[in-house]
Amino acid sequence: xxxxxxxxxxxxxxxxxxxxxxQGLGYAQLPQNDRRVTAHNATEAWxxxxxxYPGELIGLVTGPMTNLxxxxxxxxxxxxxxxxxxxMGGSFEYRGNTDVVAEWNISVDPEAxxxxxxxxxxxxxxxNHIGAQTSPRTFVMTPAILTRLAxxxxxxxxxxxxxxxxxxxxxxxxxxxxxxxxxxxxxFEFPLRRGRxxxxxxx
Numbered sequence: 001x002x003x004x005x006x007x008x009x010x011x012x013x014x015x016x017x018x019x020x021x022x023q024g025l026g027y028a029q030l031p032q033n034d035r036r037v038t039a040h041n042a043t044e045a046w047x048x049x050x051x052x053y054p055g056e057l058i059g060l061v062t063g064p065m066t067n068l069x070x071x072x073x074x075x076x077x078x079x080x081x082x083x084x085x086x087x088m089g090g091s092f093e094y095r096g097n098t099d100v101v102a103e104w105n106i107s108v109d110p111e112a113x114x115x116x117x118x119x120x121x122x123x124x125x126x127x128n129h130i131g132a133q134t135s136p137r138t139f140v141m142t143p144a145i146l147t148r149l150a151x152x153x154x155x156x157x158x159x160x161x162x163x164x165x166x167x168x169x170x171x172x173x174x175x176x177x178x179x180x181x182x183x184x185x186x187x188f189e190f191p192l193r194r195g196r197x198x199x200x201x202x203x
Contacts, residue, residue, distance in 0.1 A: 001035060001036075001037050001038065002037060002038045002040060002041055002042045002044070002045040003037050003038075003041050003042060004041070004042040004066070004067045005041075005042070005043075005066040005067055005070060007066075008064060008066055008108060008109035008111065008112060009066060009069060009070075009109060009111045009112050009115070010111050011108075011109065011110075011111070013108070014108050016104060018190070019104075019187065019190050020183075020186065020187065021183075021186050025179070025182075025183045025186075026182060026183040026184065026185060026186025026187055027167060027169060027182040027183070027185055027186050028178075028179040028180075028182035028183040028186075029179075029182070030179060031175055031179075042067040042070075042071075043067055043070040043071045043073075043074060044071075044074070046059070046067065046068065046071035046075075046078065047071055047074050047075045047078065050075065050078050050081035050082055051075075051081065054081045055081070055082075055083055056083055057081075057082050057083055058082065058083055058084045058085070058086065059082045059084070059085040059086065060085075060086050061085075061086070061087045061088065061089070061105075062088045062105075063088075063105055064105055064106075064108045064109040064112060064113075065087065065089070065105070065106075065109060065112040065113045065115075065116045066109050066112040068087075068112070068116045069109075069111075069112035069113075069115040069116045069119070070112075072115065072116060072119035073115075076119060076122065076123065077123060078119070078123070079119065079120050079123035080123050085120070087116075088105055089103055089105050089106045089113065090102070090103025090105070090106055141184060143159055143160035143161070143188070144159070146159075146160065146177075146180065146181055146184060147159045147160075149177065149180070150172055150174065150177045150181075153174045153176070153177055154174070155172045155173045155174030155177045156171075156172060156173045157170065157171065157172040157173075157177060157181065158170075158171055160181070160185060160188065162192070164185075166189055166192070167185075167189075168185065169182055169185075170182050170185070
């Protein structure tokens with residue numbers, strides 16, 4: 001676990017507490033552990049991992065692309081060292097979730113996104129890394145799916161309902177399921193806080 005960039009490349013940091021809570025995990029509280037961050041940052045972590053396991057790793061970016069852009073500055077051949085690179089950054093065919101055209105992960109650091117895409121295009125074998133999209137609207141997480149996940153994990157739980165009091169915490173016996181349910185409940189409540197009752201969210 002390595003520390004990422006403190007802010008976007010050239011714009012002030014914008015966060016999304018209304019959607020994912022002050023810590024980014026909704027109501028969830030991670031259990032105590034003795035893990036420590038590495039002495040090197042996320043930029044170096046990308047490069048070290050790619051060189052240690054060339055052609056084996058699938059890189060996954062689920063937030064702004066700042067750390068990826070900084071890693072590409074250090075190692076321009078990074079994409080060709082990865083087996084695959086998956087970026088969660090919106091869709092060409094749907095309205096953005098931040099404004100008409102922008103998805104939040106891209107809009108919070110558009111310079112990093114542009115720099116990363118340019119790096120991917122320049123990289124050797126870039127065709128292996130830029131391909132079909134999966135829209136965030138293709139998969140929808142629902143309370144029913146969370147209950148199925150709990151069942152698969154052998155965990156007790158109580159199925160969520162739009163009738164639950166806001167902020168109701170998970171009683172799941174499995175700590176991972178509990179974190180997932182508490183994080184997703186906050187996300188599920190986002191449309192309710194805006195006056196729309198939608199018991200599910202793009203996953």
